[in-house]
Amino acid sequence: MALKLYDLCGRNEWLRFSPFCWRVRMALAHKGLEFTSVAWRFKDKQALAFADYDKVPVLCDGDRVVTDSLDIMRYLDEAYPEAPVLGEGASYQRALLFKYIVERSVNPALFRIIAMDLFAAVHPDDQDYFRKTREARFGCTLEEFHQPDQGKQQLKQALAPVRDMLRVSAFLDGNAPSGADYLLFGSMMWAYVVSTQELVAPDDPVSEWFQRMLSAHNGVAGKALTVRDL
Incomplete structure (x- = not known):
C-alpha cells in the first residue's frame, strides 16, 4: 500500500522542521519504506479533518490512518516487522x-x-x-x-x-x-x-x-x- 506522511513545512515548502515528523521520517528510512510527503502548515486544520486530528505527523497507509509520532513508529513495527524500531515489552x-x-x-x-x-x-x-x-x-x-x-x-x-x-x-x-x-x-x-x-x-x-x-x-x-x- 502507498504510504503518505503529512509533514509540517515552513516558509519554504521543503523546509521541514517538526521534531515529531523527523522521528517518523527516520523510522521510515530505517525500514527502507518509500512514502509520499504532503506539506502541511499550522493553520491548515481542515486538511487533517479526515484524521480527526489537528497536528502532524499523520501517516496514511492505504485506508489506515495513524497519528502521533510514537504511535506511528509502533504501527510501523507492527505492519512492517522487519528491522524493528522500538521493539516490544x-x-x-x-x-x-x-x-x-x-x-x-x-x-x-x-x-x-x-x-x-x-x-x-x-x-x-x-x-x-x-x-x-x-x-x-x-x-x-x-x-x-x-x-x-x-x-x-x-x-x-x-x-x-x-x-x-x-x-x-x-x-x-x-x-x-x-x-x-x-x-x-x-x-x-x-x-x-x-x-x-x-x-x-x-x-x-x-x-x-x-x-x-x-x-x-x-x-x-x-x-x-x-x-x-x-
Whole structure:
C-alpha cells in the first residue's frame, strides 16, 4: 500500500522542521519504506479533518490512518516487522520513558535557543498563530522566552546522560541507530533545520553522534533543506 506522511513545512515548502515528523521520517528510512510527503502548515486544520486530528505527523497507509509520532513508529513495527524500531515489552517501555525525557527536558531547552529562529522559519501566514499559541503557553513574548545562553546551559545538563552513553557507544541503541536515536534526533534536527546556533561543542560526543545521524540511511537527514540553504 502507498504510504503518505503529512509533514509540517515552513516558509519554504521543503523546509521541514517538526521534531515529531523527523522521528517518523527516520523510522521510515530505517525500514527502507518509500512514502509520499504532503506539506502541511499550522493553520491548515481542515486538511487533517479526515484524521480527526489537528497536528502532524499523520501517516496514511492505504485506508489506515495513524497519528502521533510514537504511535506511528509502533504501527510501523507492527505492519512492517522487519528491522524493528522500538521493539516490544521492556524495549518499548524504555523507549516510551526516553520519549518523555526528551520532550520534557531537551525540547524546552532547545526552544529557548531557537525561539526567534523558529518564528522566522514559520510560513508568514502562520506566524500570528504561532506567536499567539506559543506566547499563551509560555506566559511571555517569544522575544522574552528566547534566551540562547540559558537554553544551552539547560541543554548541556539535559544531555549529560546521553553524552556518557555516547562515549561508549556509537548510537544510543548500540552499533546502529534505532528508536531511541530517532526520538532524540528529531528534536536536534528541529533546531538544526531552523537555526545556525551551535547547540553543543564540535568535540562533544553528542555533536559527533549528530553527524553520524545526518549520514544514516543514505544521508536522508543530511540532504534535507535547512535555513543555511535559503
